[in-house]
Amino acid sequence: MPMLDWLEKKPNHPMTSVAEARKLLEELPQDPQKALADLTQWLASVTETPDFRVDVRAQVLGVIDERAQPLERAVRALYLAQPDLRRGHGREHWQSVYDFWSQLASGYGVCRRDYQAGAKGAAAAKDALALIGAREIRALGQRMKLLLMRYQPLEEPLWAALHESYALADSRRHVAQSFKAYPSDPIETSVRTEFAKALMLEMASAESLSAPKIELAFRIIYRFAPLFVLGPEPAAGATFVTDLAAPKPPRPVSVDERPAPTLRFFGMGEATPKLEEMITQNEQGLLVEEHRLGQEFSSGEKITVLKHLLLHWGPNPPHRARTRVQISGELSVVHGYRAVCHHIVNIEASSMGELAENMEVKARQKAGLGLAAEEVQEPPELWMQQDASDLGVGALVPPGAGKWVAVGCLCAIKPAGDSRWWAGVVRRLSADAKSRLGAGIEVLAKKPAAVWLRVLGRHEAKVSDWESASGSFAYEYLHAVMLTDHAKAHDRPVLLLEKNRFVPGQIYEMMVGDKSRHVILKEFLEQGEDYDLGSFEWYQGQVAQPA
Known part of the structure; x- marks a missing residue:
């Protein structure tokens, strides 16, 4: 046997062991984007070079992968800070991150297929198969997210790889095995959890979210993925289904859906009340636990995405029903x-x-x-x-x-x-x-109307006074747009305010010309790039005027 090992053909590559890989990666460019590009090239060369043992290829890919994780986060942050793909460096940053995840998924996919084919080193890679599967599916999920950020279609090869990777893990009965996908991960995961993340992202109608909100949705999915339901039988909260034998996206469960060997049912499961609780916490400003979603997102952005997910993951997701x-x-x-x-x-x-x-x-x-x-x-x-x-x-x-x-x-x-x-x-x-x-x-x-809102207690309540007062900008007032023919929210009228200015419970005086009425802001509905959308009521109570 030692003689056979000695005669075994070696790959023509400088990284033929973990030790050699680590040594070659000691010096990388200081610039995160350049360093990530170098690591992506290493991934490509290890993936494409023949004669690697399955276990060795997986180990070397793992070294490169772990080295790249903090760099990927840094470049992704640069992209999200300037996600405009038509101006600045947004396209370059997006492309760098997309190329990395695509090449990583390809590399782990080669390991999976070589294992299934019984290539040399397959037996030695058996214990690492769950980790390989989880990392491949996570990389494919990241690819999905990035394509959605550019509003690109998810092609059949991506769905084929996702389904094949999960099917292999399922056949080996290790989809539920828990472990940390990366040493720096704060929580454990599993092949089932990673698969559920990708499926739930697809059913989130992310194409109607901005790139930063897609990132936020992905973090929410990451946070609650262990609570999602996924299995071979219909279950409470499993409103969607996917077919492991078809390179197609998942779909809503039909009324007469029946179990089949390749069908997997999934959905929010026990995550629904947790998502609702997070909405309440953000509405009340109780964000201590939820800072893990990222402090770069405002409460309004979190509420907007959470409500979006609940709507599209719920039993009656919206769909286009109007004639165009x-x-x-x-x-x-x-x-x-x-x-x-x-x-x-x-x-x-x-x-x-x-x-x-x-x-x-x-x-x-x-x-x-x-x-x-x-x-x-x-x-x-x-x-x-x-x-x-x-x-x-x-x-x-x-x-x-x-x-x-x-x-x-x-x-x-x-x-x-x-x-x-x-x-x-x-x-x-x-x-x-x-x-x-x-x-x-x-x-x-189609019939919006611009109005002024001002905090009660100020003097000179007329627009003409605001116009003529030399210190007019010292007054506390807001420009708002009433959406007079917009569908009401719980029987309340709706208005637009500038971003981060909608505070439920705040009482304002609404000024239209020289007329005014009191309003109280009620339900926060949505936050966009530079606006808040919410409902209000006409306020009939007494308002105390400060001295």
């Missing part, structure tokens, strides 16, 4: 909270009924008082409208335009031939075979 009509014509578009307020204030006629019946155009124009000139003077972009429904508009973004566009961006739109500006939010982005960018815009309101 093909339309061709120019669509005027402005973006950003202040620009939206400006165009609604200066162009849109009053739509607030008795609250705004005497509102003068001059007063409405002066309501743009706090906007910087460069923000309100930027001309609208002209997009090409493609289709429309009662609550949405589809448009093609021309080359050179829409460099700002991202899912979650607030905008005002005006269809050709219409004099009114509508309030909307970019909900979906897609790129066709010619790399043309398409945008799906949800129409929040």
